[in-house]
Amino acid sequence: xxxxNRILLxxxxxxxxxxxxxxxxxxxEKLHPADAAEIVSSLPEEDQKRVFESWDIPHAADTLQEMDxxxxxxxxxxxxxxxxxxxxxxxxxxxxxxLLGGLSKHDQERILAAMERKDAxxxxxxxxxxxxxxGGIMTPEFVALTKGMTAQDSIExxxxxxxxxxxxxxxxxxxxxxQLIGVISLRDLIIAKPTQxxxxxxxxxxxxxxxxxxxxxxxxxxxxYDLLALPVxxxxxxxxxxxxxxxxxxxxxEEASEDIYLLGGVRREERLDSPAFESIRNRLPWMTFNLxxxxxxxxxxxxxxxxxxxxxxxxxxxxxxxxxxxxMGTQTLTVTTRGIALGQLEFREGMRVIARxxxxxxxxxxxxxxxxxxxxxxxxxxxxxxxxxxxAMTINMGIAGLAGAGIPIVLRLLRQDPALGSGVIVTTFxxxxxxxxxxxxxxxxxxxxx
Amino acid sequence: xxxxNRILLxxxxxxxxxxxxxxxxxxxEKLHPADAAEIVSSLPEEDQKRVFESWDIPHAADTLQEMDxxxxxxxxxxxxxxxxxxxxxxxxxxxxxxLLGGLSKHDQERILAAMERKDAxxxxxxxxxxxxxxGGIMTPEFVALTKGMTAQDSIExxxxxxxxxxxxxxxxxxxxxxQLIGVISLRDLIIAKPTQxxxxxxxxxxxxxxxxxxxxxxxxxxxxYDLLALPVxxxxxxxxxxxxxxxxxxxxxEEASEDIYLLGGVRREERLDSPAFESIRNRLPWMTFNLxxxxxxxxxxxxxxxxxxxxxxxxxxxxxxxxxxxxMGTQTLTVTTRGIALGQLEFREGMRVIARxxxxxxxxxxxxxxxxxxxxxxxxxxxxxxxxxxxAMTINMGIAGLAGAGIPIVLRLLRQDPALGSGVIVTTFxxxxxxxxxxxxxxxxxxxxx
Numbered sequence: 001x002x003x004x005n006r007i008l009l010x011x012x013x014x015x016x017x018x019x020x021x022x023x024x025x026x027x028x029e030k031l032h033p034a035d036a037a038e039i040v041s042s043l044p045e046e047d048q049k050r051v052f053e054s055w056d057i058p059h060a061a062d063t064l065q066e067m068d069x070x071x072x073x074x075x076x077x078x079x080x081x082x083x084x085x086x087x088x089x090x091x092x093x094x095x096x097x098x099l100l101g102g103l104s105k106h107d108q109e110r111i112l113a114a115m116e117r118k119d120a121x122x123x124x125x126x127x128x129x130x131x132x133x134x135g136g137i138m139t140p141e142f143v144a145l146t147k148g149m150t151a152q153d154s155i156e157x158x159x160x161x162x163x164x165x166x167x168x169x170x171x172x173x174x175x176x177x178x179q180l181i182g183v184i185s186l187r188d189l190i191i192a193k194p195t196q197x198x199x200x201x202x203x204x205x206x207x208x209x210x211x212x213x214x215x216x217x218x219x220x221x222x223x224x225y226d227l228l229a230l231p232v233x234x235x236x237x238x239x240x241x242x243x244x245x246x247x248x249x250x251x252x253x254e255e256a257s258e259d260i261y262l263l264g265g266v267r268r269e270e271r272l273d274s275p276a277f278e279s280i281r282n283r284l285p286w287m288t289f290n291l292x293x294x295x296x297x298x299x300x301x302x303x304x305x306x307x308x309x310x311x312x313x314x315x316x317x318x319x320x321x322x323x324x325x326x327x328m329g330t331q332t333l334t335v336t337t338r339g340i341a342l343g344q345l346e347f348r349e350g351m352r353v354i355a356r357x358x359x360x361x362x363x364x365x366x367x368x369x370x371x372x373x374x375x376x377x378x379x380x381x382x383x384x385x386x387x388x389x390x391x392a393m394t395i396n397m398g399i400a401g402l403a404g405a406g407i408p409i410v411l412r413l414l415r416q417d418p419a420l421g422s423g424v425i426v427t428t429f430x431x432x433x434x435x436x437x438x439x440x441x442x443x444x445x446x447x448x449x450x
Numbered sequence: 451x452x453x454x455n456r457i458l459l460x461x462x463x464x465x466x467x468x469x470x471x472x473x474x475x476x477x478x479e480k481l482h483p484a485d486a487a488e489i490v491s492s493l494p495e496e497d498q499k500r501v502f503e504s505w506d507i508p509h510a511a512d513t514l515q516e517m518d519x520x521x522x523x524x525x526x527x528x529x530x531x532x533x534x535x536x537x538x539x540x541x542x543x544x545x546x547x548x549l550l551g552g553l554s555k556h557d558q559e560r561i562l563a564a565m566e567r568k569d570a571x572x573x574x575x576x577x578x579x580x581x582x583x584x585g586g587i588m589t590p591e592f593v594a595l596t597k598g599m600t601a602q603d604s605i606e607x608x609x610x611x612x613x614x615x616x617x618x619x620x621x622x623x624x625x626x627x628x629q630l631i632g633v634i635s636l637r638d639l640i641i642a643k644p645t646q647x648x649x650x651x652x653x654x655x656x657x658x659x660x661x662x663x664x665x666x667x668x669x670x671x672x673x674x675y676d677l678l679a680l681p682v683x684x685x686x687x688x689x690x691x692x693x694x695x696x697x698x699x700x701x702x703x704e705e706a707s708e709d710i711y712l713l714g715g716v717r718r719e720e721r722l723d724s725p726a727f728e729s730i731r732n733r734l735p736w737m738t739f740n741l742x743x744x745x746x747x748x749x750x751x752x753x754x755x756x757x758x759x760x761x762x763x764x765x766x767x768x769x770x771x772x773x774x775x776x777x778m779g780t781q782t783l784t785v786t787t788r789g790i791a792l793g794q795l796e797f798r799e800g801m802r803v804i805a806r807x808x809x810x811x812x813x814x815x816x817x818x819x820x821x822x823x824x825x826x827x828x829x830x831x832x833x834x835x836x837x838x839x840x841x842a843m844t845i846n847m848g849i850a851g852l853a854g855a856g857i858p859i860v861l862r863l864l865r866q867d868p869a870l871g872s873g874v875i876v877t878t879f880x881x882x883x884x885x886x887x888x889x890x891x892x893x894x895x896x897x898x899x900x
Contacts, residue, residue, distance in 0.1 A: 032657070034674050155640065162637050169619050169636070169678075186619070186636060187612050190605065207482070223703065224484050226696040228619075228678065245695050246676040252699065253673065256706030257788055263714065264784025265777060272789025272803060279810050283781060284817060290777045291818045294770040295825065302766035302829075308758070315765040316752035320744040322769065323881065326776075327715060327740045327874055331733060334714025338707055339722025349723075356726050363730055368741045375745065379752075423873075424777055431773065 009039050016047045021054050029059055037066035041075075049078040052087075061090035064099075072099050076107075085114035088123070092166060094139040094247070097126035126241075134218050135211040137251065138232045138241030143171045145184070145198050152194035158186070166244050170229040173202045180231055180239045182206055208233050211240055218243055219251045220343065259341055262419035263334065265290075290424055297322070297431035304439035311449055313380055314442050317389055320372055321438040325396040325430030328364065332357050332404025333426050340408060340418045350409045357405035358398050365397025366390070384448040392438035396430060403429040459489050466497045471504050479509055487516035491525075499528040502537075511540035514549075522549050526557075535564035538573070542616060544589040544697070547576035576691075584668050585661040587701065588682045588691030593621045595634070595648050602644035608636070616694050620679040623652045630681055630689040632656055658683050661690055668693055669701045670793060709791055712869035713784065715740075740874050747772070747881035754889035761899055763830055764892050767839055770822055771888040775846040775880030778814065782807050782854025783876050790858060790868045800859045807851035815847025816840070834898040842888035846880060853879040 008027065015024045028036040028051070040051055040063060052060050052075060064072055064087055076084050076099070088096045088111065100108050100123055112120045122140060129135025143161045145154050158168045171189070173182035182202030192201045208231045209218055222230050222245060229242045261268045267282045274282075301308075301318070308315050336353070339345055345353065372393060373386035403426045408418035442449060458477065465474045478486040478501070490501055490513060502510050502525060514522055514537055526534050526549070538546045538561065550558050550573055562570045572590060579585025593611045595604050608618045621639070623632035632652030642651045658681045659668055672680050672695060679692045711718045717732045724732075751758075751768070758765050786803070789795050795803065819840035827836035853876045858868035892899060 032675055034676075159640055162641050168640075186640075190609055190618075190636075191612050205482075223696075223699045225482055226484075228695070245678070245699070246673075249673045249695070249699060249702065252702050253706070253792070256703070256710070257792070260706070260710055260713065260784060260788050263710065264780050266781045266784050270785055272785055272794040276806050276810050276813075279785075279806075280813055283810070283814060286781075287774070287777065287814050287818055288821070290774060291770070291822060294773045294822075297773065298766050298770050301769060302763065305762045305766065308765050309762045312755045312759045312762075312765075313752065315758050315762075315768075316748050316755065318765075319747050319751060319769065319772065319881065319885070320741070323744045323747065323877070324737070324740060326877075327737065330714050330873060331716045331736075334710060334716050335720055335722055335729075338710050342703070342707070344722040353722060356729075360726050360729050360733070363726075364733060364737050367734060368737050371738070371741060372744075423780060427773070427776075431769065435769070 005035055005038055008035075009042050012039055012043065013047075016043070016050070021050055024051060025055055025059075028055075028063070033059075033062040034066045036063045037071075041067055041071040045074070045078060048075060052079055053083065057086050057090050061087045065091050065095045069099070069102050073102055076103065076111075081110050081114050085111050089115055089119045092139060093119075093122050093141055094126060094137065094166075094241075097123045098131070098136075101127050101131060129211060132215045133211065134209045134213040134215065134230075134232045134243060135240070137215055137218065137247045138211075138243050139166045139247075140241045141166045142229070142231075142239075142242040143168055144178075144239060145171055145173045147173065147175060147181070147197075147199050149198050150194065151189050151192040151196045151198070151201060154184070154189055154198055155194075158189075166242065167229050170227075170242070172206070172231050172239055172242070173198055174239050178239055179237045180206060180208060180233050183231070206231065209243075210235070215251045216255050216341075219248045219255065222248045223252070255341070258417075259337060259419045262417065263337060263423055265424050286424075293424060293428040294431075296428060297435060300432055300435040301439065304435075304443060307439055307443045307446065310446060311442065313385070314439065317372075317376055317385070318435055318438050321389065321392045321396050322431045322434035324365070324368060324372075324393055325400045325434045326427040328361055328397045329400035329404040329426040329430045330423050332361065332401050333408065333423060336405045336408045337419045340412055345409070345412075350413065354402060354405045354409060357401035359401070361397040361399070361401030361404075362394055365394040365400075368397075369393035382449060384445055388438065388441045388445060388449070392434065392441055395437045396434040399433045400426070400430045455485055455488055458485075459492050462489055462493065463497075466493070466500070471500055474501060475505055475509075478505075478513070483509075483512040484516045486513045487521075491517055491521040495524070495528060498525060502529055503533065507536050507540050511537045515541050515545045519549070519552050523552055526553065526561075531560055531564050534561050539565055539569045542589060543569075543572050543576060543591055544587065544616075544691075547573045548581070548586075551577050551581060579661060582665045583661065584659045584663040584665065584680075584682045584693055585690070587665055587668065587697045588661075588693050589616045589697075590691045591616045592679070592681075592689075592692040593618055594628075594689060595621055595623045597623065597625060597631070597647075597649050599648050600644065601639050601642040601646045601648070601651060604634070604639055604648055605644075608639075616692065617679050620677075620692070622656070622681050622689055622692070623648050624689050628689055629687045630656060630658060630683050633681070656681065659693075660685070665701045666705050666791075669698045669705065672698045673702070705791070708867075709787060709869045712867065713787060713873055715874050736874075743874060743878040744881075746878060747885060750882055750885040751889065754885075754893065757889055757893045757896065760896060761892065763835070764889065767822075767826055767835070768885055768888050771839065771842045771846050772881045772884035774815070774818060774822075774843055775850045775884045776877040778811055778847045779850035779854040779876040779880045780873050782811070782851050783858065783873060786855045786858045787869045790862055795859070795862075800863070804852060804855045804859060807855035808848050809851070811847040811849070811851030811854075812844055815844040815850075818847075819843035832899060834895055838888065838891045838895060838899070842884065842891055845887045846884040849883045850876070850880045 012024050040048055141164055143165050162168050169186045171184050175181050182204045183206040184202045188201055207225055211232050211234050228245045231239055232241045234240055258268055270279055270282045369390035373390035376389045377383050377386035412418045462474050490498055591614055593615050612618050619636045621634050625631050632654045633656040634652045638651050657675055661682050661684050678695045681689055682691045684690055708718055720729055720732045823836035823840035826839045827833050862868045
């Protein structure tokens with residue numbers, strides 16, 4: 001929270017203690033809704049309730065709209081059904097549908113029943129789309145023009161629609177069956193002669209997406225073509241809604257967080273300010289799974305007990321092989337996962353990318369293996385220990401390249417999220433194979449080592 | 451590359467073999483500049499040269515603008531100085547300045563000298579700002595209104611400026627000293643009565659940033675307040691330029707990539723399709739550094755050789771302690787780094803966050819430690835081995851919480867990028883302390899263990 005909002009939060013708290021709810025509301029209304037939302041959601045529950053109950057609906061809707069989903073759900077639980085219904089009618093249709101989608105079936109029905117029929121139907125239509133598709137992030141509050149209208153007519157229509165439309169900077173042209181046939185920017189409308197017809201001004205090569213398109217693809221198209229709004233159509237090319245750039249900014253941040261979290265082995269629900277109990281509940285299943293993978297590596301080492309018993313110094317050098325492999329695997333996984341996310345991977349190039357990463361691993365493994373081997377040689381005065389370390393590192397870092405590139409590419413081919421592999425799977429590979437190659441080679445060459 | 455562009459690339463290649471450069475240009479002009487850029491930059495160098503030399507300047511500029519910096523620099527090297535100067539004059543001022551900034555001092559001077567004085571001066575002014583600040587990503591091509599103008603006057607002015615301005619959807623109001631005093635959206639101008647004066651329509655609470663503001667902060671403000679354009683001012687509040695949302699989308703993607711790369715220990719220059727030689731050169735210094743940290747962990751183990759010699763089974767269980775600590779540390783690092791990037795960390799809460807992460811580590815460590823301890827007990831029929839494993843895991847996962855949260859938070863306090871710590875530093879901690887606590891405890895309790 002910024003310093004200014006922190007001060008305003010204290011001021012609001014003091015005013016509420018004196019029951020001066022009117023002044024609190026005056027104070028909040030002077031702020032941008034994003035700031036008002038931050039302050040209100042930091043108040044104690046009973047104060048949140050009082051503020052929302054005394055506020056006019058448009059301000060309440062603007063503020064609720066700016067909150068995180070979990071904060072919104074907390075507020076909705078505090079308020080009466082008719083009040084929630086009134087606020088939802090006033091919210092942007094896509095935001096209202098997202099919020100409803102987060103509620104239980106029972107709460108959804110209760111609130112939808114209290115909403116005006118038109119708004120309730122619109123919300124239900126939007127909720128029918130999967131949350132992470134174009135349909136799930138689009139808004140039906142766009143402006144559509146029909147062929148035959150003039151630039152002047154269009155600007156008149158925009159003037160009328162401006163207060164409720166999500167954006168008026170791009171308007172879309174449809175035929176009489178509501179099929180998308182073109183796009184006009186407000187910039188073009190303003191430059192155009194007032195009597196010019198929209199079909200002369202519009203760009204018929206309009207970029208659009210299907211309602212089922214994944215939100216990541218939507219974001220990548222809007223970012224590629226620098227669009228402020230992207231129309232969404234159904235299979236018969238009917239215009240259903242538009243995705244606006246502000247929602248896409250959220251998608252880009254969300255998808256980046258998701259990749260970062262998956263790579264780090266953390267569930268996306270976890271935040272830095274989550275209560276410790278929640279963090280533990282989120283991480284425990286995954287850490288228990290990690291323990292199983294750790295036992296795999298331990299089992300490999302335990303199967304070489306007699307080798308280590310003969311030459312204890314091996315126990316000291318074996319973590320180098322596993323650790324360097326792990327680092328290499330993590331680097332490769334990072335480059336591959338991000339490369340896939342940013343569209344750097346050509347579909348047919350998968351095998352070549354994997355081969356290249358294996359090659360990179362082997363070369364870096366050989367180079368660092370020589371260094372490590374020399375240190376081992378000087379430490380133990382035995383060139384064969386150095387040789388075993390060098391060979392094991394070279395092989396294991398090749399395996400790191402294979403696992404780090406291969407796992408996300410295979411996941412991608414299976415149409416799963418490439419980041420699902422996560423660091424732990426890759427380091428399990430590099431641990432197991434690191435111990436196996438190093439201790440296995442040492443066992444084979446034992447007569448030279450002792 | 452999308453399938454369509456791949457086909458067009460082949461078509462363009464065939465036409466160029468027949469020297470039919472005119473048809474290639476007709477084909478490219480039908481495409482969105484982003485697609486034309488992708489196709490042209492995939493052509494052989496001599497064909498790129500031919501296309502740009504036969505093309506009209508506006509199309510050449512639009513297309514060059516859409517390329518990656520490295521692709522732009524390749525093209526600039528192929529073309530004559532006067533042609534490059536002409537193209538740059540036609541590019542968006544911020545894009546031209548970014549491209550010039552990537553050239554050598556000598557090339558900059560050569561091209562600036564050939565550009566029109568006005569454009570050259572503007573580019574030089576923009577280049578004076580650091581690339582990753584508001585000044586580095588802003589454009590001077592905005593529309594400013596002065597007090598006293600009416601809504602009608604403003605729309606007339608916009609009509610005139612529309613072809614060159616980056617955006618006309620937000621216009622800014624300045625006083626006679628060019629100081630920023632308000633903002634009006636085109637939406638408000640269109641709704642307003644034609645005779646109304648701008649000072650009555652404008653919003654005087656305009657959100658702005660200082661020219662030196664970090665680009666990550668700029669992105670976070672624009673995303674928080676859902677802005678399409680953000681004005682940039684100097685210390686005396688003079689309006690210098692605006693940052694537009696399309697540039698911010700790029701910033702968000704860039705910053706997310708940077709965090710992902712830093713956490714994974716990869717330099718940001720590396721791409722999935724980089725040549726193997728470049729990847730090796732990029733990673734080798736870092737992997738050599740990793741080797742040094744791996745020797746730290748090895749040194750700890752080697753100092754306990756006599757302990758391991760007495761009980762070789764310890765060598766099998768020690769990777770579990772280090773590995774689980776490493777996973778815990780990576781999780782904590784991920785949550786902390788991302789939390790800082792998304793503004794979830796309050797400045798004064800650093801100590802509390804670290805304490806909470808240590809607590810989470812200890813609890814998960816104790817839980818998984820009991821499981822691991824039981825397995826060790828059943829494997830070796832010795833309850834003390836289980837106890838040592840349990841204690842070492844509990845302690846080391848507390849250390850993982852400390853390192854995973856503490857390192858990025860301290861880096862942040864030192865005004866460094868919190869992601870700089872990267873996984874390797876954290877896992878070095880957890881390796882060293884994991885081996886130390888496990889083998890140290892085993893040494894202390896040796897008489898119970900054998």
